Amino acid sequence: MKTIGYAAHSSESDLAPFAFDRRDPRPNDVAIDILYCGVCHSDLHTARNDWGNAVYPCVPGHEIVGRVTAVGSDVTKFEVGQTVAVGCLVDSCQHCDQCHKDHEQYCREGWTGTYNGADRITGENTMGGYSTHIVVREEFVLSVPDNLDVARVAPLLCAGITTYSPMREWNVGPGSRVAVVGLGGLGHMAVKIAAAMGAHVTVLSRSPGKEKDAIDLGAEAVLISTDEAAMARAASSFDFIIDTVPVYHDLNPYLPLLDTDATLVIVGQVGPLVETHTFPLIFARKRIAGSLIGGLKETQEMLDFCGRMNILPECEMIAMGDINTAYDRMEKSDVRYRFVIDMATMPAAA
Structure with a gap:
């Protein structure tokens, strides 16, 4: 299938039009015309080889919404014309303990990324959603609730599930005291989702300039992390902190804010952090944890939750x-x- 995309050809190059062939659908595949694709910080990191594992040419994009154009002979869940979504994964082994638990993102044999991954059958590098078409195994295609604006759904496939999954894992719900560190693409979704779950949400910010935005998104309070007196007063105030900051930073100011048996979950930075002092952890049984996106069952659950609660990201x-x-x-x-990229603007030829 002839496909037009935008690709990086090196860590220094801009993304540029790129023509390539998608595979013909296998019996268990769904072929999709891409309508919209979100832009994730991971796309930027991969295109510029910040993590040292990029394979070029690289077509990024793992927040995909599109329309089904063909299905393989074994496909039972989707039909031509249906609006569907594809997130960060397009395959996994499907037989390890983690896959059986619907945690494909922790597949023991390694999951296949929507881009910059190796196809499990051919070994070819996968190409992502900055393109006109994609072909994906049925088990990794998701249904989009009918009431959601398809032009704004795409970021839910990464930013949405990345923040939803740890909140479900650590039982955020009515009355939970949740703090969100960072009010960017991930952070603003964390605020919306936690508020919809019934939590009391506080945004932790270095400056007061984001207070109005935080409240508009659903937070009930803003705590300025550079205000030492305010931070001291907030000691032991939170059951759950989600840290969405995507760069090197210091966790130590946030650990005293956790109550006993509370958890700080890192979902932003992939890489080193400032050395962490263990005193607050040991003396109040606090936890630092990490979380990676979510499995397919949980991602569908997240989409359905957002449909019921009418939650959508704020998009440009x-x-x-x-x-x-x-x-x-x-x-x-x-x-x-x-x-979010409107794929109707893709050049007709590369």
Whole structure:
């Protein structure tokens, strides 16, 4: 299947139009015309090889919404014309203990990323959603609730599930005292989802400038992390802290805010952090944990929850040709709060 995408050809190059062939659908595959694709910080990290594992040419994009154009002979859950979604995973072994628990993101044999992954059958590098079409195994395709605006759904496939999953794992619900560190693409979804779960939500910010946005998104309070007196008063105030900051930073100011048996979950930074003092952890049985996206069952649960609660990310729609400018802006945190590419703007030929 002839496909037009935007690809990085090296860590230094801008993304540019790129023609390639998608495979013909296998018996268990779904072929999809891509309508919208979200822009994730992981796309930028991979395109620029910040994690040292990029394979070029690289077509990023793992927040995908589209329309089914064909299904393989064994497909039973989807039909032509249906609006569907694809997230960060397109395959896993399907037989290990983690896959059987619906935790495909922790597959013992390694999951296959929507881009920059190795196809489990051919070994070819996977190409993501900055493209006109995609072909995905049925088990990794998701249904989109009919009431949600399809132009804004895409970021739920990464930012949504990345924040929803740890909240479900640590039982956030009515009365939970939740703090959100960082009010970007992940953080703003964490606020919306936690509030919809019935939690009392506080945004932790370095400056008071985000207070109005935080309240508008559903937070009930803002705590300025540079205000030492306010931070001291907030000691032991939270049952759960979700840290969405995507760069090197210090956890130590946040640990005293956790109550006994409470958890701080890291979902943003992939890599080193400032050395952490263990005293608050040991003397009040506090925890630092990590969480990676979510499995397919939980991702569908998240989409259905967002459908029931009418939760959508705040998005800025861009044309495909503006992706390099969007990357530059994203590095400067100049987006409120997630870019989404309208694939109708993809050039007809590369």
